[in-house]
């Protein structure tokens with residue numbers, strides 16, 4: 601699949617996202633670390649924009665250190681996500697474990713997330729009960745920070 605997409609767009613315009621631990625929709629793997637190592641290693645031959653790794657399980661069922669496995673196997677730009685706060689994200693980047701950190705759920709609840717991180721303003725926590733609603737509620741009604 602990566603070969604096909606890279607053939608159309610060029611490898612540096614393609615990123616791959618893997619979620620080896622996530623048990624969402626009953627997904628399971630008998631060896632998530634081995635799977636991560638294999639997939640990350642196999643992707644080295646493409647000059648991808650990034651490999652994006654979801655580091656944990658939404659439901660906490662499957663637990664393992666897939667970040668270390670991916671870092672050891674993958675030589676390109678590695679992006680991590682899931683539950684990172686600013687300090688941990690900066691640490692992971694400074695240590696060279698990751699080149700990028702993505703923040704998802706807190707971007708829903710903080711429309712000005714970048715400004716809040718830059719100024720160390722407190723973050724609003726997302727309300728998961730409005731994640732999949734069909735209206736503005738939970739999507740566009742979180743306010744920007746005001747002191």
Ligand SMILES: Cc1cc2nc3c(=O)[nH]c(=O)nc-3n(C[C@H](O)[C@H](O)[C@H](O)COP(=O)(O)O)c2cc1C
Nearest residue numbers: 617619654681682683684702703704705706731732
């Ligand atoms: C409302 C919502 C929808 C999501 N939809 C998807 C999806 O379609 N595919 C996917 O791989 N991950 C999806 N995710 C998971 C996020 O990409 C991300 O891995 C997760 O929120 C953990 O990272 P975070 O702590 O930075 O939010 C979704 C998350 C949320 C909150």
